[in-house]
Amino acid sequence: xxxxxxxxxxxxxxxxxxxxxxxxxxxxxxxxxxxxxxxxxxxxxxxxxxxxxxxxxxxxxxxxxxxxxxxxxxxxxxxxxxxxxxxxxxxxxxxxxxxxxxxxxxxxxxxxxxxxxxxxxxxxxxxxxxxxxxxxxxxxxxxxxxxxxxxxxxxxxxxxxxxxxx
Numbered sequence: 001x002x003x004x005x006x007x008x009x010x011x012x013x014x015x016x017x018x019x020x021x022x023x024x025x026x027x028x029x030x031x032x033x034x035x036x037x038x039x040x041x042x043x044x045x046x047x048x049x050x051x052x053x054x055x056x057x058x059x060x061x062x063x064x065x066x067x068x069x070x071x072x073x074x075x076x077x078x079x080x081x082x083x084x085x086x087x088x089x090x091x092x093x094x095x096x097x098x099x100x101x102x103x104x105x106x107x108x109x110x111x112x113x114x115x116x117x118x119x120x121x122x123x124x125x126x127x128x129x130x131x132x133x134x135x136x137x138x139x140x141x142x143x144x145x146x147x148x149x150x151x152x153x154x155x156x157x158x159x160x161x162x163x164x165x166x
Contacts, residue, residue, distance in 0.1 A: 050093075088118075095115035
């Protein structure tokens with residue numbers, strides 16, 4: 001059986017610390033101009049644009065359902081399915097954009113999980129409330145509205161602003 005000695009363990013224990021110290025020596029804070037150039041080179045997509053896109057797609061899907069079926073309850077069901085995505089997404093975006101959520105990395109991570117749990121809970125609650133809120137609910141139409149609206153996340157990824165070369 002192989003027995004590790006204390007001298008065999010010490011170099012391994014020091015290696016990460018030495019690497020961190022070497023990285024700290026190479027670290028150079030950005031100037032205001034460099035930070036501005038970096039922000040311009042990598043524009044971010046606001047979550048509010050995604051929420052607005054989801055709402056627009058949901059309304060278009062509801063209009064299409066009404067035009068294709070001629071039934072008003074199908075349009076309301078599609079719209080409600082879209083709102084099951086849009087309202088919790090707006091709640092999530094509002095929570096992540098709050099001042100508390102951007103204090104530091106720990107609060108940002110904690111805030112993300114809390115608001116994601118709130119988003120899921122709101123969606124599930126809205127699905128349970130659907131039969132009471134929408135008269136003559138068409139479950140298939142509502143599911144179609146929900147799925148179509150969820151696909152806007154993929155469109156947002158494809159249509160996000162291009163990175164500029166610095």
